[in-house]
Amino acid sequence: PMCVCKSVAQTVDWVYPDIPNHFEDDEWLGGRGILAPLHVQVNAANQMVLDRLPGESMTFLSADGALHCETATDIPLDFLHSRHVAGVAPHKLVLKPGAIVILLINLATAKGACNGTRMRFVRHLCQERVLECVILTGAMKGQTLFVPRIPITMDESYWPWPWIRKQF
Numbered sequence: 039p040m041c042v043c044k045s046v047a048q049t050v051d052w053v054y055p056d057i058p059n060h061f062e063d064d065e066w067l068g069g070r071g072i073l074a075p076l077h078v079q080v081n082a083a084n085q086m087v088l089d090r091l092p093g094e095s096m097t098f099l100s101a102d103g104a105l106h107c108e109t110a111t112d113i114p115l116d117f118l119h120s121r122h123v124a125g126v127a128p129h130k131l132v133l134k135p136g137a138i139v140i141l142l143i144n145l146a147t148a149k150g151a152c153n154g155t156r157m158r159f160v161r162h163l164c165q166e167r168v169l170e171c172v173i174l175t176g177a178m179k180g181q182t183l184f185v186p187r188i189p190i191t192m193d194e195s196y197w198p199w200p201w202i203r204k205q206f
Contacts, residue, residue: 046079050086057090061136067158068174071138077122091134098131098166100205105191118201126190127205133159139171139206143188150178157183169206 043049053070060066074080088095102118119129125142133139137159145151150173157171160182169185189204 046074046082047086050083050090054087054090057087057136058092061091062158064158064172064174064180067136067138068156068179071156088132088134088137091136093134093136095132095134096162096166098133098162098206100127100129100131100203101187102129102203103201105200105202113199113201118203121192123192123203126192126203129203129205131206133169135160138174139169141185143190145183145185145188149183150176150181151183155183157185 041049041052043052049072053072054060072080072083074083100119102115102121104113104118122128127142139157139159141151141153141155141157144153155176155178156174158174160170160172162169163184167187171183171185173179173181173183185206187204187206189202191200191202193200
């Protein structure tokens, strides 16, 4: 079924009713999702779902830096941290066990870990360098996937200088 709701909160309530009792149910989570046209709406929905999950939030910060640039040291890290790039994880990634995450790159296509794979975050490992997730949909449904921090380079065709973000 489809719902055209009047607010993000109403949408979250309709799609994820009683999420504290279902956040470890991969079948229940895998059959639900919210599509939103704007980043602002996506972020609001993500925050509302995260707030409803039990447990403590964990924050994972990216490592950003300019590349091959004479003025690389002149570019403030706060500026790079504030950049929101489509298809790239944010500088500040906040998760709780049970949070739904979507893979933004092709990590291991033969194993079903490709761009758009929906997963449930389980826990972090190796001093917050690896995320343990369970795949929710597709041929590899139910399999555990270990997601490392991956460097993504933003090239100078879109930015005045190339820079890199290392994040999950």
